[in-house]
Amino acid sequence: MEIPEDLLYTEEHEWVYIEGDVGIIGITDYAQAELGDVVFVELPHVGDHIQQMEPFGSIEAVKTVSDLFAPVSGEVIEVNTNLENNPQLINQDPYGEGWIIKVKLSNMKQTEELITADDYHNLIE
Amino acid sequence: MEPKKTALFDVHQKLAKKIVEFGGYLMPVQYSSIIQEHKRVRSTVGMFDVSHMGEFIFKGQNALDFLNEMTINDVSKLVDYQAQYSAMCYDHGGIVDDLLVYRFPDYFMMVVNASNTEKDWDWLSEHRRDGVEMENVSDSITLLAVQGKKSSAALQKLTALDLSLIKFYHFAEAKLTDVPMTISHTGYTGEPGFELYFDQKYSLKVWDAVMDAGREFDIEPIGLGARDTLRLEMKYCLYGNDIDETTNPLEAGLGWITKLRKGDFVGRGTLLRVKEEGVRRKLIGFKMNERAFPRHGYKIFKGGGEIGRVTSGTVSPMLNTGIGMGYVPAAFSAVGTSIEIGIRGELKRAAVCETPFYHPEA
Structure with a gap:
């Protein structure tokens, strides 16, 4: 089960990659394996505001x-439109091609509430 | 109670991605992926371990009459080596279980749902009469379903019996990979296929032989996940979802196995009355007109008013769209009727459709 070191995680099995004030969000390898074949992802729209640990879509x-669940609060600045036709990208490459949305973080301090790769590893073990 | 394991549990533990408890057994849900396994069965061949199913043997001079009294289809119509889809009902018309009855020259076999094995055994035992001997052989039998267009080509390599001689819903007793077994031309997928019943001590030998024989057709083991999507595409009922003690066979679309004129049987009085009065609700098949997927328990609406519940739903791997089944008042059951499904707080458009949802290619 792959758990990249450079990401932060939620206990609901989302990951976020922080670069400056932008976060790229997806679901973990563990989550995609548990779900099995993904057939549809309900995505938010660009410009939507999402709230930390509140639902922003469904899978x-x-x-x-x-x-x-949103790992962080912020404004959606991009959604992975490839998922509309290829939702299985989430199964094939959950940390890469299967990313879900990009957000502009509204509160950088929120990242302190997320868990590290080590913690996430312990959570799913 | 500790869940049971089939004789092939170690194989599943090695090969399956996910194992869950189902019907009191630890069963494989998924090996590769549900969609891949589903398409494997629809394109070539797959093998399912369904040894969790229950098997009862009935012997004695009154076995035929007893079974005809306990089940709704007409057992007297069976010839030797023929099988029949049927059900047992309560006096109130609700369904105890759906099942298969096999007629052997000297005895009958009933195959029941794993989750109902104990309940069915008790129900039958309560009604048993002189001249009927019953035996529950569930724990000693392994049942493998080999399903798909290439099932015959794969299995033929392992037996001297000409499989093409076994007609649909008939069976034979023969050796396959030197193991004596019942080879039944039946299944729960809509594809051509066979179900193999044999002594559980040969489980690994038969499993390995079939996997080898099917290799040239890319055979794969298939889990309960794909078993469910395959049967749903055919609108085959699943006990506990689409039928149970609160539903009768007539409203469930099982009128074709309900032989009201064969003589008396448990539930007949009620079913006759239902037939005379007309069913109030019907089990429909519906297709989503939006990218949304129905699930068991979701509400069905018509013009904003609740008219029923989804009993089974999924994405159809072959149609790539949401499909489902559910009970609605007879007035809303006509093919083409627009309905809505309540999905996570929103009403999504759907329509009653022809079933089966998918027609296997010849």
Whole structure:
């Protein structure tokens, strides 16, 4: 199970990669494996404001549906439109091509509430 | 209670990505991916371990009459080596279980849902009469379903019996990879296929032989996840979802196995009345007109008013769209009727459609 060191995680199995005041958000390898084949991702729109640990979309797999929780608050500045036609990118490459949204963080201090790769590893073990 | 394991549990533990408890057994849900496994069965061949299913044997001079009294289809119509889809009902018309009845020359076998094995056994035992001997052989039998267009080509390599001679819903007793077994031309996928019943001590031998024989067709083990999506595309009922003690076979679309004129059977009185009065609700199949997926328990609406519940729903891997089943008042059951499904706080458009949802290619 891949858990990149340079990302921060939520206990709801999302990851965020912080670069300056921008965060790229996706779900973890563990989450995609648990969900199985992803068939649809309900995405927010560019310009939407999302709130830390509140749902910003949902992810439908064959067997189940799951909310996507925002690791941080902010304004959505880009969504991965490739997911509309290829939602399985989330299964194939959860930390790369399967990213979900980019946000401009409204409160940098929120990252302190996220967990590290080590903590996340312990969580799913 | 500690969940049981099938004789092939170690194989599943090695190969499956996910194992869950189902019907009191630890069963594989998924090996590669549900969609890949589903398409494997629709394109070539896949193998399922469904040994969790229950098997009962009925012997004695009154076995036929007893089974005809306990089940809704007409057992007397079976010839030797023929199988029949059927169900048992309560007096109030609700369904105890759906099942298969096999007629062997000297006895009958009933195959029931894993989650109902104990309940069915008790129900049958309560009604048993003289001249009927019953045996629950569930724990000693391994059941492998080999399903898909290439199932016959794969299995034929392992047996001297000409499989093309076994008609649909018939079976034979023969050796396959030198193991004596019942080879049944039946399945729960809509594809051509076979179900193999044999002594559980040969489980690994048969599993390995079929995997080898199917290699040239890219055979894969198939989990319960794809078993569910495959049966749903055919609108086959799943006990506990689409049928249960609160639903009767007529409203469930099982009128074709409900033989009201065969003589008396448990539930007949109620079912006759239902038939005369007309069913009030029907189990429909519906397709989503939006990118949304129905799930068991979601509400069905018509013009904003609640008219029923989704009993089964998923994304159809072959149609790549949301499909589902559910009970609605008969007035809203016509093909083409617009309905809405309440999905996570929103009403999503759907329509009653023809079933099966998917037609396997010949």
